[in-house]
Amino acid sequence: MTTDPSPLPYGHSITLSIDNGGDAEAGTATVSDPANGILTQSATIKVLGGTQTTVGHSKKLTIVAKLDGAGPVIARSGGFSVCAHIVNFHLNGKQADWITVLYGMVVKMNWDSDDAANTRAMLDHCFWMEKVTPTENDNPPWTPGALNVQTTPVAGNAPGGVDDHSIPRNWLQGSPPTKAGHNKLDQEYDFYCARCGMTQAGLVKIPDADFKIDHNCEANAAGEYHVITVKTGPGGPVSSSKQKQWAPIAPINVAGTVNIDPANPNAYTITITWTDRSEIESAYIASWEVQGFQEIESPEQAADSQTYTSPAYNITNQRGKPVVLRVKARNAFGDSPVATATITFPN
Helix, strand or coil: CCCCCCCCCCCEEEEEEEEECCCHHHEEEEEECHHHHHHHHCCCEEEHHHHHCCCCCCCCCCEEEEEEECEEEECCCCCCCCCCCCEEEEEEEEEEEECCCEEEEEEEEEEECCCCCCCCHHCCCCCEEEEEEEECCCCCCCCCCCCCCCCEECCCCCCCEEEEEEEEHHHEECCCCCCCCEEEEEEEEEEEEHHHHHCCHEEEEEEEEEEEEEEEECCCCCCEEEEEEEECCCCCEEEEEEEEECCCCCCCCCEEEEECCCCCCEEEEEEEEEECCCCCCCEEEEEEEECCCCECCCEEHHHCCCECCCCCCCCCCCCCCCCEEEEEEEEECCECEEEEEECCCCC
């Protein structure tokens, strides 16, 4: 705040206070510096927020100045609101890799509130969104397409967030590809605060929330290609696994055992096992059949688990009888032919 003259004549001062314009929903604030809101010369004024502004009552608070603490207002600031905003937006590790249809991963995001106590609940009317800009696309191996962008605002008082960094597998040319290359994007996170009177149409960038995403098709020393996705920026880097699923799958190798419950000779489970290969994304237990009784379409299993154990069932007179297992492997290009294995109940 500038006074003229500065300093003021001896015995005079300016008293500063906060005026809500008669609106109790405008929020509260106090002048914290200078002490007691009194100054005698030009100075930088600090205001400490109190109760947050209610949505729909933004920019009703003003700083008012009176000469010697009395008389009419001789100066008034522009209107302002009291509210918390999102800061320190950062990566918080990987949630999962994509294993079907897409290359890439889902990452976890987190952030802080800029109030003194970092109170997440105060961000209930502050929302974030992303902005993604393509920066490099090597063609081949990548064919560009439409981006998957977060268009639904996420509330700042959420316990955390996730962001999907994936790319359709049909964007990658060749089965397998014959050339390495990058698909790169720049990403920033923006926010708007309804307590301030902001809207989704007037997004503001979150400070330092700048990230880079790289879908990289690369070859190892043996010339075998894979895709790895890396996100860099605050809290990073975070990387996907090396993903290599180029073509339909050959039949899976299947084996199994029958497990009899020692405490109940009429109860059994079936354990099905298979050998994982790089092009297998998941194993699909098509069915198993015990003397005409058939279990169908058991839950799809992650490829690297390499085992599935059925729920418990009861048997009657099945000792020494065959059990037929039927299992398919699966990836983005479809299912493998059904592989069959026959095992027997123990005598």
